[in-house]
Amino acid sequence: MSALKGLLLGLALAWTLAGQDLGKLPDWARSAAAAAEPAPAGADAWVLLQRYEVAYLGGGDVRVRRLRLVRILGERGLIERGYGFFSLGGRASKVQKIKGWNLRPDGELVKVDTVVTIQNEADKVVGTGLERVMKGSLVAFEAVEVERHPMGPTWDLGLMERHPVRTWELAVTREEGWTTDLKNVAVRVETRHFAPWLPVPAPGQGFTVSAVPPLPRDEGARPHPDDTLPKVNVTFLDPALTGSPSLASWDPYAQWYFHQFAEKQAPSKVAPAAAPGPLAALQAIHRWMSREMTYKQLYLSPERGWIPDPGPEVLRKRYGDCKDLTCLFLSEAQGAGLRGCPVLARINEGHVEEEPLPRPIFNHVIAAIQLEASLGLGAEVATAQGRFLLVDPTDRTTPLGLLHLAHLGRRVLICTGQGAVWVTVPASAVFQPVARLTLEGSVNFAGGLTAVLRISETADAMGLRQAVLALGPARLDAFLREQWLSVPPTGRLVVKRQGDPLDQDHPFEVELELYHPQGFTRSGQEAALVAWGLPPVPAQILKAGRKRQYPVVQGAEPRWEFTATLKLPYRVEPVLGSLTGATAFRRFQWQATVREGTLRVAFSQDRPEASFPFERRDQGVAEWNRDRSAMKTLLEDGLAFKLLP
Numbered sequence: 033m034s035a036l037k038g039l040l041l042g043l044a045l046a047w048t049l050a051g052q053d054l055g056k057l058p059d060w061a062r063s064a065a066a067a068a069e070p071a072p073a074g075a076d077a078w079v080l081l082q083r084y085e086v087a088y089l090g091g092g093d094v095r096v097r098r099l100r101l102v103r104i105l106g107e108r109g110l111i112e113r114g115y116g117f118f119s120l121g122g123r124a125s126k127v128q129k130i131k132g133w134n135l136r137p138d139g140e141l142v143k144v145d146t147v148v149t150i151q152n153e154a155d156k157v158v159g160t161g162l163e164r165v166m167k168g169s170l171v172a173f174e175a176v177e178v179e180r181h182p183m184g185p186t187w188d189l190g191l192m193e194r195h196p197v198r199t200w201e202l203a204v205t206r207e208e209g210w211t212t213d214l215k216n217v218a219v220r221v222e223t224r225h226f227a228p229w230l231p232v233p234a235p236g237q238g239f240t241v242s243a244v245p246p247l248p249r250d251e252g253a254r255p256h257p258d259d260t261l262p263k264v265n266v267t268f269l270d271p272a273l274t275g276s277p278s279l280a281s282w283d284p285y286a287q288w289y290f291h292q293f294a295e296k297q298a299p300s301k302v303a304p305a306a307a308p309g310p311l312a313a314l315q316a317i318h319r320w321m322s323r324e325m326t327y328k329q330l331y332l333s334p335e336r337g338w339i340p341d342p343g344p345e346v347l348r349k350r351y352g353d354c355k356d357l358t359c360l361f362l363s364e365a366q367g368a369g370l371r372g373c374p375v376l377a378r379i380n381e382g383h384v385e386e387e388p389l390p391r392p393i394f395n396h397v398i399a400a401i402q403l404e405a406s407l408g409l410g411a412e413v414a415t416a417q418g419r420f421l422l423v424d425p426t427d428r429t430t431p432l433g434l435l436h437l438a439h440l441g442r443r444v445l446i447c448t449g450q451g452a453v454w455v456t457v458p459a460s461a462v463f464q465p466v467a468r469l470t471l472e473g474s475v476n477f478a479g480g481l482t483a484v485l486r487i488s489e490t491a492d493a494m495g496l497r498q499a500v501l502a503l504g505p506a507r508l509d510a511f512l513r514e515q516w517l518s519v520p521p522t523g524r525l526v527v528k529r530q531g532d533p534l535d536q537d538h539p540f541e542v543e544l545e546l547y548h549p550q551g552f553t554r555s556g557q558e559a560a561l562v563a564w565g566l567p568p569v570p571a572q573i574l575k576a577g578r579k580r581q582y583p584v585v586q587g588a589e590p591r592w593e594f595t596a597t598l599k600l601p602y603r604v605e606p607v608l609g610s611l612t613g614a615t616a617f618r619r620f621q622w623q624a625t626v627r628e629g630t631l632r633v634a635f636s637q638d639r640p641e642a643s644f645p646f647e648r649r650d651q652g653v654a655e656w657n658r659d660r661s662a663m664k665t666l667l668e669d670g671l672a673f674k675l676l677p
Contacts (some may be wrong), residue, residue: 033551035388035530037380039443040172041373041605042403042552042642049136051137051139051254052111052135052136052139053135053354054066054170056133056134056135056141057101057135057170057172058131058133058134058172058174058213058355058536059163060083060099060174061079061081061099061101061133061170063170064081064101064198064199064222065080065101065103065135065170066302066567067080067265067322071103071105071380072196074347075105075106075109075196075246076105076106076107076108076109076114076195076582077101077102077103077104077105077106077108077112077195077197078102078103078105078195078196078198079100079101079193079195079196079197079198079244080101080102080103080198080199081099081100081101081198081199081201082099082100082197082199082200082201083098083099083100083199083200083201083202083203084096084097084098084099084189084201084202084203085097085099085203085205086187086202086203086204086205086266087204087205087206087207088185088205088206088207088214088217088219088268088270088395089178089207090208090209090212090214090217090270091273092180092181092184092185092270092273092275092276093178093179093180093185094178094179094180094185094186094266094268095176095177095178095179095207096176096177096178096179096187097174097175097176098117098173098174098176098177099171099172099173099174100115100173100174101170101171101172102170102171102172102450103168103169103170103171103562103571104165104166104167104168104169104170104171104194105167106167107167109167109195110165110357112168112171112195113134113161113162113163113165113340114123114159114160114161114162115130115132115159115160115161115173116148116150116157116158116159116160116400117155117157117158117159117175118155118156118336119157119158119159119177120156120179120181120182120337120674121149121151121156121334122333122379123180123333124179124180124181124333124334124335125177125178125179125180125334126177126178127147127158127175127176127177127215128176128177128178129145129174129175129176130145130146130147130158130159130173130174130549131144131159131160131173131174131175132141132144132145132159132161132162132171132172132173133162133170133171133172133173134162134163134164134165134169134170134171135169135170136164136165136166136168137166137167137168137169137171138673140164142162142163142164142165142350143317144160144161144163145160146160147160148161152402154253154674157310158175158177160173165177167539169657171547177334179472181276181392182276182334182335182337182338182339183276183277183338183392184267184273184276184277184278184279184390184392185267185268185270185273185276185279186265186267186268186279186391186591187265187266187267188263188264188265188266188268188391189263189264189389190195190257190263191230191241191244191262191263191264191570192229192244192245192246192247192262193246193247193260194246194247195242195246196244196246197243197244197619198242198243198244198411199240199241199242200240200241200242200244200506201238201239201240201241201557202219202221202238202239202240202264202266203237203238204219204221204237204238204461204547205237206219206268211561216269216270216271216272216642217268217269217270217271218268218269219237219264219266219267219268219269219387220266220267220268221235221236221237221238221239221264221265221266221388222264222265223239223262223263223264223265224262224263224264224265224266224385225251225259225260225261225262225263226262228646229245229261229262230244230245230262232353241450244262247261248581248582249512250574250578251573251574251580251581251582252408252571252573252574253573253584253585253586253652254573254582254584254585255582255583255643256381256382256383257584258382258383258384259382259383259385259585260582260583264661265391266383267279267389267391276287276288277390278390279389279390279391280389280390280449281389281390282387282389282390282445282451282452282454283451283452284451285390285447285452285453285514285567286445286446286447286448286451286452286453287447287448287449288451288488288545288637289374290373290374290448290449292339292340292374293340293355293358293359293362293373293374294373294448295365296341296342296343296359297326297342297359297361297362298342298343298344299343299363299364299366299367299368299670300343300344300347300363300364300367301364301367301368302320302347302364304309305430310369310370310401310403310404311407311409313365313368313369313370314365314368314370314401314421314423314432315432317361317364317365317368318361318423318425318431318432319358319432319536321360321361321364321425321535322428322534323428323534324350324430325346325350325351325352325357325360325425326350326351327352327353327354327357327426327428328351328352328353329353330353331352338392339355340352340355340356340358340359340371340374340397341359341482342358343359343362343363343364344359344363346358346359351496353426354396354397354398354426354500354502355374355397357373357425357426357470358374358375358398358399358425358426360425361399361423361425362374362399363369365399365401368546370401370402371401371402372399372400372401372402372419372578372640373399373400373402373446373447373448373449373506374397374398374399374400374447375397375398375399375400375422375444375445375446375447376394376396376444376447376578377394377396377398377439377442377444377445378394378395378396378442379395379396379436379438379439380395380438380443381395382442383442384442384443384444384445395427398422398423398424398425398426398435398444399422399423399424399425400420400422400423400446401420401421401423402418402419402420402499403419403421405419405422406419406444407421407433409421409432409433409434410433410434410460410461410462410540411423411434411435411457411460411461412461413455413457413461415446415453416421416453417446417448417450417453417456419581420446420453420455421433422457422461423438424436424439426500428534429491429497429498429501429533429534429536429540430463430491430536431463431536431537432536434461434462434463434485435457435461435462435463436462436491436492437462437464437491437590438463438650439457439461439462440457440459440461440588440641440644441456441457441459441463441641442456442457443456443457443671444456444457462590463490463491464490464491464495464593465489465490465491465492465494465591466489466490466491466539466590466591466592466593466607467487467489467490467494467591467593468487468488468489468539468593468594469485469486469487469488469489469565469593469594469595470485470486470594470595470596470622471484471485471564471565471594471595471596471597471598472484472486472548472596472597472598473597473598473599474598474599474600475552475598475599475601476601477523477601477602478549479549479550479551479553479554479559479571480547480548480549480550480551480552481546481547481548481551481552481561481562481598482546482547483545483546483551483564483598484528484543484544484545484546485517485543485544485546485548485564485565486541486542486543486544487541487542487543487544487592488539488540488541489539489540489541489542490539490540490590491590492540493590493592494515494516494590494593495511495515496508496511496512496533496540496542497533497534497540498594500530500533501533501534504646505530508527508530508542509525509526509527509544512525512527512542512544513525517544517546518562518563518564519546519548520548520549520649521636523546523547523548523549524545524546524547525544525545525546526544526545526546527542527544528543528544528545529541529542529543530542530543532631543637546564547557548562548564550562551564552598552676554675557671557675558673558674558675559604559672559673559674559675560671560672560673561598561631561665561671561673562671564596564669565594565596566594566635566667567592567637567663569660569663569667570656570659570660570663570665573653573656574653580649580650580653581649582649583643583644583645583646583648583649583652584642584643584644584649584652584653584656585642585643585644586617586639586641586642586656587641588639588640588641589639590639591637591638591639592626592635592637592639593635593636594635594636595632595633596631596632596633596636597630597631598630598631598634599629599630599631600626600631601629602675602676603626603629603675603676603677604626604631604673604674604675604676605626605673605676606624606626606631606670606673607669607670607672607673607674608622608624608627608666608670608672609624609625610622610623610624610664611665611666611670613662613666615655615658615659615662616642616644616652616655616659617639617640617642617655617659618636618637618638618639618654618659618663620635620636620637620638620640620661620662620663620666621634621635621636621637622634622635622670623635624670626673631673633670635666635670
């Protein structure tokens with residue numbers, strides 16, 4: 033059957049090519065288009081060629097020529113009629129051309145050479161689109177861009193995409209001219225995470241890879257792409273280059289970044305110190321910034337992605353992104369007689385791996401304050417250059433001396449005037465998030481549930497603080513309905529009281545009045561309680577019958593504690609009186625009792641970080657399914673009751 037299928041595919045391809053004059057395509061696409069082997073099974077489109085030609089022009093300029101040829105195989109492959117890529121924009125990059133060709137099955141050729149630009153506050157995408165693309169079309173694109181990265185001549189990209197790639201090519205060169213001598217420029221090509229997806233290419237200034245598989249679909253609990261998918265980095269080490277950090281080693285890189293902040297620090301002393309001493313001064317600055325400053329990304333030039341605004345300018349605007357707020361915090365700390373420096377970090381988008389040589393791999397900036405003696409705070413780290421206190425000025429809901437859960441276990445780079453200091457954020461530095469929910473109420477004979485729900489969250493465990501700060505206090509009820517509490521149109525959810533989301537010294541508290549007309553439903557001799565206040569059953573991470581491709585990863589989550597006390601109008605008996613369980617993803621306890629017409633429920637869980645690498649991914653799926661089954665049983669049986677006479 034497989035041989036017959038291959039023959040039919042080959043005949044179909046031959047018939048399609050017979051109606052298409054490949055001579056209408058650009059030279060680089062013709063030989064790739066003429067290949068006669070059958071397409072991968074199940075593919076909606078097949079990338080016949082993806083080629084990158086990366087050339088260093090001197091002075092920090094890198095030219096990238098992108099060549100792409102795709103055969104459209106199905107309706108969902110029509111997305112390939114559009115082509116685009118992220119660009120730095122501004123003076124840092126110039127798109128010299130983007131062209132496209134659509135060679136239709138009937139032999140007609142449709143061309144395009146219009147560049148479309150989409151710009152928001154933080155990103156710029158350039159591209160183009162072809163008209164009248166259909167199944168059987170050969171779609172080709174060519175783009176040329178010259179880029180001058182503010183952090184040096186470096187360029188990187190992943191290999192895998194939504195469709196399979198038959199041939200992926202990289203060519204790297206130095207392009208010398210009559211007045212340009214690049215003999216002293218070294219070329220560094222690094223590959224990461226090729227195994228087990230692809231063969232590891234031999235070292236050199238370019239390589240070719242065949243049969244790049246498509247990205248796995250519909251797999252949850254997967255790591256960030258930067259942690260697991262094949263990628264390549266190209267760096268040009270130009271000793272004559274000025275105006276950007278050295279990419280030869282981490283020490284000069286860190287020193288350069290340190291001076292970008294040092295020269296922009298100008299204390300205003302607007303934030304008052306409550307009492308003398310470093311701890312009181314830092315607390316005062318941190319509290320004042322949390323209330324007065326707003327985090328906001330706004331990049332009006334490419335350099336703004338890496339270089340901070342001066343402290344006085346951030347103070348004037350009353351907003352900034354992570355590097356801006358860090359520069360302001362360091363400025364005010366300097367005014368209090370304290371020395372500090374920027375810290376490069378990466379959160380929520382993969383980890384910083386052991387990198388022997390520098391490249392711009394960070395997505396976040398925090399501060400480090402050098403201490404003469406310990407202040408007794410959890411976020412202090414001891415290094416060869418002394419003791420530092422790590423502070424995230426963008427985190428408005430975490431008290432000084434602790435960091436958000438997103439920093440747990442992350443490698444960060446403290447950029448000092450003496451060089452690079454690498455540290456790993458310890459567990460003691462993290463503000464442990466806890467959600468505590470208490471439900472008290474009664475059930476009427478028809479099953480209507482009226483209750484008061486009190487929520488106490490530490491460290492933004494349920495996202496309530498951030499919801500109030502982002503949406504406003506009046507929208508908290510809508511957020512709770514959408515994210516946590518199912519209330520029918522005939523029900524009621526009213527926020528009666530809420531605390532100050534910027535009070536870092538106390539948990540954020542919310543009190544709700546709730547009514548559910550069928551909060552305690554009866555069917556025959558059974559009854560069921562609505563799952564208010566309990567976490568949901570985890571989603572499936574793999575469709576039945578599929579082979580897992582990604583590792584299985586789950587980050588640490590907040591601790592959850594729930595208690596309920598409900599008066600009932602009839603006698604019931606819990607189906608599940610107690611349950612204690614532990615999986616790789618969760619430890620939990622459940623208790624349900626009924627005495628003298630009062631139902632009492634207690635539930636608690638902890639969700640630690642868990643990781644199953646490639647060689648154990650099947651075990652990870654099995655463990656995830658076991659965890660999911662345990663929670664499903666708990667919510668089905670734990671909220672079920674037998675009616676007694």
